[in-house]
Amino acid sequence: xxxxxxxxxxxxxxxxxxxxxxxxxxxxxxxxxxxxxxxxxxxxxxxxxxxxxxxxxxxxxxxxxxxxxxxxxxxxxxxxxxxxxxxxxxxxxxxxxxxxxxxxxxxxxxxxxxxxxxxxxxxxxxxxxxxxxxxxxxxxxxxxxxxxxxxxxxxxxxxxxxxxxxxxxxxxxxxxxxxxxxxxxxxxxxxxx
Numbered sequence: 013x014x015x016x017x018x019x020x021x022x023x024x025x026x027x028x029x030x031x032x033x034x035x036x037x038x039x040x041x042x043x044x045x046x047x048x049x050x051x052x053x054x055x056x057x058x059x060x061x062x063x064x065x066x067x068x069x070x071x072x073x074x075x076x077x078x079x080x081x082x083x084x085x086x087x088x089x090x091x092x093x094x095x096x097x098x099x100x101x102x103x104x105x106x107x108x109x110x111x112x113x114x115x116x117x118x119x120x121x122x123x124x125x126x127x128x129x130x131x132x133x134x135x136x137x138x139x140x141x142x143x144x145x146x147x148x149x150x151x152x153x154x155x156x157x158x159x160x161x162x163x164x165x166x167x168x169x170x171x172x173x174x175x176x177x178x179x180x181x182x183x184x185x186x187x188x189x190x191x192x193x194x195x196x197x198x199x200x201x202x203x204x205x
Contacts (some may be wrong), residue, residue, distance in 0.1 A: 032177055033198035038158070041174035042071070045156055046078035048172050049125060056085050058151070059123045062092040064140050067129035070191035071158060075127060088115030092126070092147070097139035097145070112147060119148040125172075129187040132159040134166035151171050159198055161185050 033041065049067070053059045056079055063072030069091045070147035076087045093110040095101075126140050137155060144153065155170035161179045177185060190196050 018129060028202065030200045031197060032200050033175060035196040038196040041158060042059055042074050043078055045172045045174055046075050046082060049156065050079060050083055051076065052171070053123060055083055056082045056087045058121070059087055060119050061125050061127055062113055062119070062144075063089070064092055064094060064126060064128040066134060066192055067187055067189050068127045070189050072127040075156065087118060088117060090115045092140055092143055094136065094139040094143045097142040099135060099139065112143065114147060119144070119150045121151050123147070123152050123154065124132065124150040125154045125156050127156045129158045130185050131155070131160045131168075132163055134164045134168035138166055149179050154187045158187060159185055
């Protein structure tokens, strides 16, 4: 007696991938944020940009370069490592602690613009605010992000947003930058194919 043929295996659903911002789009968004910073800060007077690693650090450098191009103003740039201030250290593998590099002149009495790639729950920004308290006392703090994907768990909002991307919790946003990943792009993963 012959066995009936096996039913064909159902194909694995591949998560959908959608390019939200291509390389030229990322550059335009960075330019727009740089212009917005200039407008809201009276020409970037007494302003310091602090990038949150990993991708916030090169974004902060790009913003400073664009501000310099547009207004011939040199905005100090630094890096704020938040590793030890994260509230998920017990749940996730610990990443290597990086250096916090404040620009010459520090941040005391300055307007600090924190720079990150994606704003999601707000927990990274909360950690950055805690880290900032340990390195100085700025006059004010603002937030610039390349992408805001929503789903905040804390009452935090960005002052400068490159692109708002409504997402579901099943989706993820991946930012790649030439400095860290070899190419500039923002992709949305998941959701319906």
